Amino acid sequence: MLFTIKSPKSERFFLQYFNGFRPHGKNKIEKLFKVGVSFVKALYKYFIKKTAQFLRLFGYLFIYTDKGMRAFKRLVVQKLIWSRGRLGRMVATATVMSIAFFVFLFGKVFNSSRFVNSQEINPIYLANVTDIIPQRNTALTVLPENRQRTEPIVYVVEGGDTLSDIGNKFKISVDALRYVNNLSDLAYLKVGQEVVIPPVAGLVHKVASGDSLQSIANKYDVPSQAIADFNYILDTSKLAVGTELVIPGAKVPEPIVIPSVPAQIRQGPAVDTSASKGWCMWPTTVRIISQYFSWYHNGLDIATPWGSSPPLFACAGGTVTRAGWDPWGLGLHVRIDxxxxxxxxxxxxxxIDVSYGERVSRGESIGTMGSTGRSTGPHIHFTINYKGTPQNPLNYIN
Known part of the structure; x- marks a missing residue:
């Protein structure tokens, strides 16, 4: 009896083949190419899967955030409606405090940014370079021209000075200089004489008993507030007697003129004043006419350049009836009958070189040309009146 021994077959032993990872191909290049393609496919599937998961997560986050915000809004609205505005101040305060805290916390960060301000260059760096020239800026405070002085000053008259020259030098009108210094119409300046110069184009008023700010303002025709501002008056209801106040832009009060009629004026022989005779001569040495006679201008303006004072002559013989200051605009003037x-x-x-009641002859010097009174430059306002009515001087001048 013959026995044959065979290999036992057991289910515990098995052979598993990983054919999915085994490259197929005729040669190594083909196998390597197929491995690369398989890797790319697997990586693409993995990326698509993760992207879908991220988008799904982002969608859930957006949905729940929207629901949370809506729920918070409903809660706030319910609380505000329920409290009927009692929480309004609390909410506003919390908002303002939050903004202030944010600025306090992060303000330094924004302030140090180049978009907010430019960074200063280190001085040590500037000292070691030659292609940058540092620039220094000096801030100057310039006072307005009309506020450079707040106190009157005393000017000592020099040789050749006139009130017109002093007024032009300090930009003060001759009327103001006469009024402040109590100078009469016939007063002349002497070398060494002291003249008070107001600090502005105005006057200086010494407060007397009974004066008030409003009465002073009415006297000089200026706003009371301008006087208070310039003199730094805090209490306008009380003014100390004897205090000197600067009145900016003040007008010289018109004096009450009482004409003095002399007992007798020596009259000379009448001049032949017929228009055909040309009885009047040209009254000065310059022949620049700056304004002619018209219905609104009752005379002839004869001008001269700045810095010159040509002589003035009587255009015909007659008697001086006025020689002095005219408070209505002519300044120093002479009238001849x-x-x-x-x-x-x-x-x-x-x-003025003549006086009241003096007899003058044709061509005699009566003074010099100037710019006193209401004048914008050196000139003479020459007028011929016939029985009180202004006439055109060019009709009578030879």
Whole structure:
């Protein structure tokens, strides 16, 4: 009896083949290419799967965030409606405090940014380079021209000075200088004489008993607030007697003029003043006419360049009926009566060389040209009046 021994077959032993990872191909290049393609496919599937999971997670986050915000909004609205505005101040305070805390916490970060301010260059760096020239800026405070002085000053008259020259130098009108220094119409300046110069184009008023800010303002025709501001008056209801106040832009009060009529004026022979005779001569040495006679201008303006004071002459013989200051704009002026109803007037003079009641002859010097009174430059306002009515001087001048 023959026995044959065979290999036992047991289910515990098995052979598993990983054919999915085994490359197929005829050669190594083909096998390597197939392995690469398989890797790329697997990586693409993995990326698609993770992207889908991320988008799903982001969608859930957006949905729940929206629901949370809506729920918070409903809660706030319910609380505000339930409290009927009692929480309004609390909410506003919390908002403002939150903003202030944010600025306090992060303000330094924004302030140090280049978009907010430029960074300063280190001085040590500037000292070691030659292609950068540092620039230093100096801030100057310039006072306005009309506020450079707040106190009157005393000016000592020098040789050749006139009130017009002093006024032009300090930009003060001759009227103001005469009023402040109590100078009369016939007063002349002497070398070494002291003249008070107001600090502005105005006057200086010394407070007397009974004066008030409003009464002073009415007297000089200026706003009371301008006086208070310039003199730094805090209590406008009380003014100390004897205090000197600067009145900016003040007008010289018009004096009450009482004409003095002499007992007798020596009259000379009447001049032949017929228009055909040309009885009046040209009253000065310059022939620049800056303004002619018209219905709104009652005379002839004869001008001269700045810095010169040409002489003035009587255009015909006559008697001086006025020689002094005219408070209504002519400044220093002379009036001459030529008889037969004719009179000549010479205004804005710098100096007067004749006096009241004096007899003058044709061509005699009566003073010099100036810019006193209401004047914008050196000139003479020459007027011929016939029985008080202004005439065109060019009709009578030879």
């Amino acid at each position: 030529h008889g037969n109803g004719y009179e000549t007037v010479y205004g804005h003079m710098a100096r």
